[in-house]
Structures are given as C-alpha cells and as structure tokens.
Amino acid sequence: MADGNNPAPxxxxxxxxxxxxxxxxxxxxTAASRRREQAVAIGKERREALMRAKRVCRTPLSxxxxxxxxxxxxxxxxxKGLETxxxxxxxxLKSSLSSQGKGAQKxxxxxLRALRRLLSQSEVPxxxxxxxxGAVPLLVQFLSFGSSDEQLLxxxxxxxxxxxxxxxxxxxxxPALPLLIAHLGEKSSTLVAEQCAWAIGNVAGEGAxxxxxxxxxxxxxxxxxxxxxxxxxxARTAAWALSNLIKGPxxxxxxxxxxxxxxxNAIARDLEKADEELATEVAWVVVYLSxxxxxxxxxxxxxxxxxxxxxxxxxxxxxxxxxxxxRGLGNLVAGDGYMxxxxxxxxxxxxxxxxxxxxxxxxxxxxVLRKPIDCLCRRLHGHCQYSSRHFExxxxxxxxxxxxxxxxxxxxxxxxIRKEAAxxxxxLCVVSAGSTDPPNIIxxxxxxxxxxxxxxxxxxxxxxxxxxSARLGLQFLELVMRGYPNGQGPAxxxxxxxxxxxxxxxxxxNEAMRNMANGLVDKYFGEDxxxx
Numbered sequence: 001m002a003d004g005n006n007p008a009p010x011x012x013x014x015x016x017x018x019x020x021x022x023x024x025x026x027x028x029x030t031a032a033s034r035r036r037e038q039a040v041a042i043g044k045e046r047r048e049a050l051m052r053a054k055r056v057c058r059t060p061l062s063x064x065x066x067x068x069x070x071x072x073x074x075x076x077x078x079x080k081g082l083e084t085x086x087x088x089x090x091x092x093l094k095s096s097l098s099s100q101g102k103g104a105q106k107x108x109x110x111x112l113r114a115l116r117r118l119l120s121q122s123e124v125p126x127x128x129x130x131x132x133x134g135a136v137p138l139l140v141q142f143l144s145f146g147s148s149d150e151q152l153l154x155x156x157x158x159x160x161x162x163x164x165x166x167x168x169x170x171x172x173x174x175p176a177l178p179l180l181i182a183h184l185g186e187k188s189s190t191l192v193a194e195q196c197a198w199a200i201g202n203v204a205g206e207g208a209x210x211x212x213x214x215x216x217x218x219x220x221x222x223x224x225x226x227x228x229x230x231x232x233x234x235a236r237t238a239a240w241a242l243s244n245l246i247k248g249p250x251x252x253x254x255x256x257x258x259x260x261x262x263x264x265n266a267i268a269r270d271l272e273k274a275d276e277e278l279a280t281e282v283a284w285v286v287v288y289l290s291x292x293x294x295x296x297x298x299x300x301x302x303x304x305x306x307x308x309x310x311x312x313x314x315x316x317x318x319x320x321x322x323x324x325x326x327r328g329l330g331n332l333v334a335g336d337g338y339m340x341x342x343x344x345x346x347x348x349x350x351x352x353x354x355x356x357x358x359x360x361x362x363x364x365x366x367x368v369l370r371k372p373i374d375c376l377c378r379r380l381h382g383h384c385q386y387s388s389r390h391f392e393x394x395x396x397x398x399x400x401x402x403x404x405x406x407x408x409x410x411x412x413x414x415x416x417i418r419k420e421a422a423x424x425x426x427x428l429c430v431v432s433a434g435s436t437d438p439p440n441i442i443x444x445x446x447x448x449x450x451x452x453x454x455x456x457x458x459x460x461x462x463x464x465x466x467x468x469s470a471r472l473g474l475q476f477l478e479l480v481m482r483g484y485p486n487g488q489g490p491a492x493x494x495x496x497x498x499x500x501x502x503x504x505x506x507x508x509x510n511e512a513m514r515n516m517a518n519g520l521v522d523k524y525f526g527e528d529x530x531x532x
Contacts, residue, residue, distance in 0.1 A: 055164040055202050057157055058120045061191055062233045082118065086126040089115040090133035097141060105148065112142065112154035119161040127165035131172050136162065143179040149189045156180065156195035163202035170206045177203065177217055184222035194234045197226055201241030211245055215253055219245060224260045227285075232278050235270060239281035243288055251292040258289055258296040264303055271308040276318050283309070283324035290331035301332050313357040322369060326361065355400050362405040367414060391431050391442070398428050398445050407449065410457035419469050422461055425449055426476050429483075441483035450480060455496050462501040467510060474502065474516050481524045490524045499525055 089111070096104075096111040115135065119125045135158070142155040159180065163170050173180075176199075183196045200219055204211050214220075223245065226238035246253040257263060270282040286305065289296040300306070306329065313325050361369045397403075409421040429446040430439035458480075461473030477498055481489040493499065505517035 055205070056120065056125060057160045057164075057195070057198055061153075061194055062231075079124075082122055082126050083129045086115070086118050086129045087133045089118055090130060090135045090138065093135065093138050093142075097138065105151075108142070109148075109150055109154060112151065112158065116154050116158045116161075119158055125161055125164070127162050127169050130158075130162060131169060136172050136176060140176045140179060143176065143183065145182075149192055152183060152188070152192045153195055156183070156192060156199055160195060160199040160202060163199050163206075167206050170203055170210065173199070173203055174213070177214060177219075181214070181217055181219045181222065184219070184226060186225075190229065190231060190234055193222075193226055194231075194237050197223060197234075197237050197241045201237065201244050204241060204244035208249065211247075211253075214245060220253055220256055221260065224257055224263055227282075228262050228266045232274060235266070235274070236278040236281050239270070239278065239285050243281065243284040246285070246292070247288045248292050254289050254293040254296055258293060258299055264299060264305070268304050268308060271305060271312060276316060276321050279312060280318070280321045280324060283312070283321065283328055286328040287324050287331065290328055297332060306332055307353075310353050310357055314353050314360065319366065319368060322361070326369070351396070355397070355402065359401045359405065362402060362409070367417060394428060394431065394442070394445075398448075403428070403449065404452060407452045407454045407457070410454055415464075415466075415469075418457065419461070419466075419472065422458060422469075422472055422476070425454055426458075426472065426479070429476075429479055441479055443483055443485060446479060446483055447485055450484060450492065455480065455492060455498075459493075459496050459498050459501050462498070463504065467513060470505075471513060471516070474513070474520065477502070478520055481520065494525070 093111040093115055096108045099107045115130065119127065119130065139155050139158055139162075142151055147155075159173060159176055163173050180196045180199050184193050184200070188196070200214060200223065204214055204219075220242075223238050223242050227235050227242060229235045229238065242257070246257055248254075267282050267286060270278050274282070286300065286309070290300060309325050309329050309332075313322060313329070316322060316325075403425075406421045406425050410418050410425060413421065429442055429449060431442055432439055458473045458476040461469045462477065464470050464473070477493055481493055483489065484492060499521065502517040502521050505513050506521075508514045508517070
C-alpha cells in the first residue's frame with residue numbers, strides 16, 4: 001500500500017485497476033523522499049522534547065578539576081540583580097584582558113568563571129544581557145591559541161550557554177566559530193575539545209544556515225574524529241553535535257561523514273558496548289545518515305549495525321533510546337531490500353530478535369513507540385512484495401504475534417497509528433505477480449485478517465475525511481470482495497455497512513475516489529448481486 005503518495009489516478013474507464021497497483025507500490029516509490037522530509041521533522045520533534053534540557057551546560061565536564069557545586073554558586077532569582085551582575089561581569093572580563101604581570105592570568109580566569117556562573121546557574125540565563133554588554137568579542141579573544149586549558153574551557157563553556165539562547169542570540173556566536181572549530185583538533189585537550197563540540201552542537205541545532213556555515217568552515221571532520229574517542233562523555237557530546245550538524249535537508253554532509261575512516265566502526269562499537277546515553281546519541285546519527293544518504297544506507301545495512309540496533313530495541317526500556325533505534329531501522333528497511341533479506345531468515349537468531357522486538361513495541365501503551373513501530377512494519381511489509389521470493393518473509397511475520405496486535409491497533413488506536421497498522425495489514429495480503437500485473441492476493445492471510453476482526457477498521461477508514469486513509473480503506477475492500485474465499489467477500493462488506501461507506505463518494509469532488517468507489521459498488525453490488 002502506498003507510503004504517502006499514491007500513483008496518479010487512471011482514466012475513469014478503469015477505476016479498479018489503479019488501486020490494485022497502489023497496494024503493490026507500498027514503500028519503494030516514495031521512501032527516499034519521505035525519509036528526507038522526515039529528517040527535518042524528526043530533528044524538530046526530538047529537540048523540542050529532549051535537547052533543550054541538554055543545551056545549557058550547568059555542571060563541569062567529566063574529568064575537569066571544577067567541582068560540581070562551587071562556593072557562591074547559587075541560583076539567582078532576582079531578574080534585575082541578575083542583569084546588573086551580568087553587565088558587571090562582562091566589564092570585569094574586559095578589564096582583565098588588559099591586565100599585565102603577576103596575577104593577570106588568575107584575574108582572567110576569575111572573570112571568566114564569574115560570567116560562566118551567571119550563564120549556567122540561573123534558571124533563565126541572562127544571555128541577551130551578556131551579548132549586549134559585548135561578551136562575545138571578548139570571549140573570542142580569550143579563545144586565542146596559546147591560552148591555558150583552564151581559560152579555554154571556561155571560555156567555551158560561556159559560549160556554549162550563549163549558543164543555547166534564542167536563534168538571534170545563537171547567531172551572535174558567528175565570530176567565534178572558526179576558533180571553536182579549531183579547538184576541536186588533536187592539539188587541544190580532550191576537555192577543551194568536548195566543550196567546544198557542545199557549543200558547536202548548540203549552534204548547529206538552530207537552523208540550516210548555521211549548519212551550512214559550520215560545514216563550510218570545516219566542522220565535520222574534527223567532530224567525526226572526536227566521536228571516535230574512547231572517553232564516553234566526549235564521544236557522546238560529539239555524536240550529539242554531529243546529529244545536529246548533519247540533519248539536513250541537504251545530503252552532502254552525511255555523504256561526507258560516512259566516508260570518514262572509523263566512523264562506521266565507532267557507531268557499531270558504541271551501539272554494542274556503550275551506556276544508553278551514548279548509544280542514544282549514536283542512534284540519532286544513524287537516523288540522519290539513513291534518512292539522507294543512499295550510500296550510507298548501503299554501507300550500514302551491510303555492517304553489523306542493524307543487528308546491534310535490533311539488540312538494543314529488544315533489551316532496552318529507555319524511551320529516549322528506543323525512538324531513534326526504531327526510526328533508524330525504519331529508514332534502513334525502506335532504503336535497501338538487502339536489509340529485509342538479512343533479518344528475515346527462518347531459523348536465524350537475528351530474525352527471532354527482530355520479531356520479538358517488533359512485538360514488544362506493538363504491545364506498548366506508549367504511542368511514541370507505537371507510531372514508529374507501525375511505520376517500520378509498513379516499510380518492512382512493503383519491501384517484502386517486490387519479488388515473489390519474499391512471500392516467505394511475509395508469511396514469517398504473518399504467523400507471528402504481530403498480526404493480532406496490528407488488528408487490535410487498527411480498531412482501537414489513535415488515527416495515525418490505525419492508518420499505519422492498516423497499511424501493514426493490507427500489504428500482508430498481497431504478493432507481487434510481476435512488474436506489470438496486479439498483485440496476487442494471499443487468500444490465507446486475507447481470510448485470517450478478516451476473521452480476526454479487521455474489516456470494521458478498514459470500513460471506518462473509508463468513512464474518514466482523510467483522502468489517503470479512505471483510499472487505503474477502498475483498496476482493502478476491493479481485496480476482500482475480489483479474493484475472500486467462496487465469493488463471500490461482498491456479503492461480508494455489506495454486513496459491515498461497507499456499501500453505505502463507499503456510497504459517500506458517489507458525488508465526491510475527488511474524481512479518482514469517486515470513480516474507485518462507484519466502480520466497486522457497480523462491479524460487486526450491481527443488478528446481479530444476490531442472485532444464485
């Protein structure tokens with residue numbers, strides 16, 4: 001069944017042919033464009049829910065000498081007092097730059113630390129005040145090469161939190177970007193590089209224009225190398241920053257990233273052995289790689305990464321990890337038929353894990369999991385019908401516990417999830433008959449799905465105001481009336497008020513839907529209907 005965009009409607013004289021073909025054209029025709037469109041939406045959805053809490057750096061990086069709570073580090077609630085102290089801190093920062101002789105370095109560190117505390121300890125960081133007071137050009141000077149690690153770390157921390165502001169505030173960091181990128185290099189300490197990566201990740205998260213600037217200034221390669229680090233927090237921060245940097249909509253960055261030596265191995269390493277926080281960030285990198293690059297998909301599906309994603313899906317209960325794992329698997333399945341062939345092999349342990357993972361998520365009460373798992377199932381079934389040899393794949397899934405769970409979702413879940421479940425169930429009922437022929441109906445699957453209670457759910461879709469869903473419902477009713485055993489399909493549809501549902505399109509403004517519905521009613525409920 002069509003994944004979003006259906007083929008153009010045929011001439012009115014052939015109302016039945018097109019929706020048979022629509023069932024056949026499930027995923028392949030639109031998968032790449034849909035993955036690209038979703039990449040941007042995924043980024044926005046994810047960052048709105050998760051990233052805001054990460055963007056402000058409130059505590060020292062792991063491994064620094066800074067204590068987590070310092071004397072005098074109190075949350076400041078008085079807005080006016082906070083603004084005054086921030087402006088004063090910027091002036092003290094400016095004054096420290098001209099300090100000479102003994103104690104000058106100490107004065108610089110103290111001034112930086114005072115500003116950093118204000119930007120990290122207050123509930124609403126005084127970013128606008130700091131920018132208007134001239135903090136950014138001063139901080140750029142503090143990033144100069146030859147500065148101590150302590151100075152660089154405090155400076156990058158200040159810039160990190162300024163970058164956590166509103167878009168216009170983030171753009172104020174443009175003069176600092178070349179030095180922040182330069183300090184990602186191998187000559188910098190790990191702590192300094194990690195803090196600079198955090199700042200760059202915040203900048204990249206604000207929009208395509210800033211991402212383009214960062215990419216043009218060479219941020220991709222040093223961030224990728226930083227993700228190879230054996231230090232967990234460093235790899236995690238770099239992976240998070242990378243996922244912001246490559247999230248599109250242009251594919252150039254992901255095509256470059258996947259070619260960097262060691263990246264794919266690092267992804268596999270962290271998915272296999274890392275803690276869930278790092279695995280989550282790496283999984284988001286996989287999401288964007290697989291959403292935007294056919295080359296990346298080809299390399300990933302032929303690596304150990306899909307099996308590792310499936311293992312994480314089965315073992316974890318962490319929603320923040322499961323979401324990118326599911327999205328990544330969905331992209332990989334939609335993008336390369338080899339993926340389906342490699343994970344759906346009867347008797348293979350990875351197949352058992354994959355099916356167990358799907359069933360686990362389908363049973364979940366959390367719609368955040370149900371939505372991507374239904375989408376994954378739809379894509380999986382869609383790829384299973386481009387060749388008759390994939391009938392065994394389809395049968396393997398059909399005979400699992402997934403089918404009754406999908407029927408339950410079709411009749412009881414929220415609308416968008418019901419629609420995804422319907423796509424999957426419909427595709428389970430057909431198999432390719434060749435490139436130019438309508439798909440063949442798998443009678444056993446169709447009868448079982450109908451007997452399991454799915455028909456009312458499809459008829460409800462026909463009644464839907466959403467044209468795509470209504471078309472999906474009509475396509476399935478045609479399968480039932482054409483292929484249900486012993487010619488009982490039309491009677492089943494009639495008993496569920498399917499005729500009434502189809503007749504709503506009798507004078508519908510959408511010509512394709514009108515022709516499809518009227519054609520079905522005329523063919524299966526014409527003058528000879530009910531006559532022996």
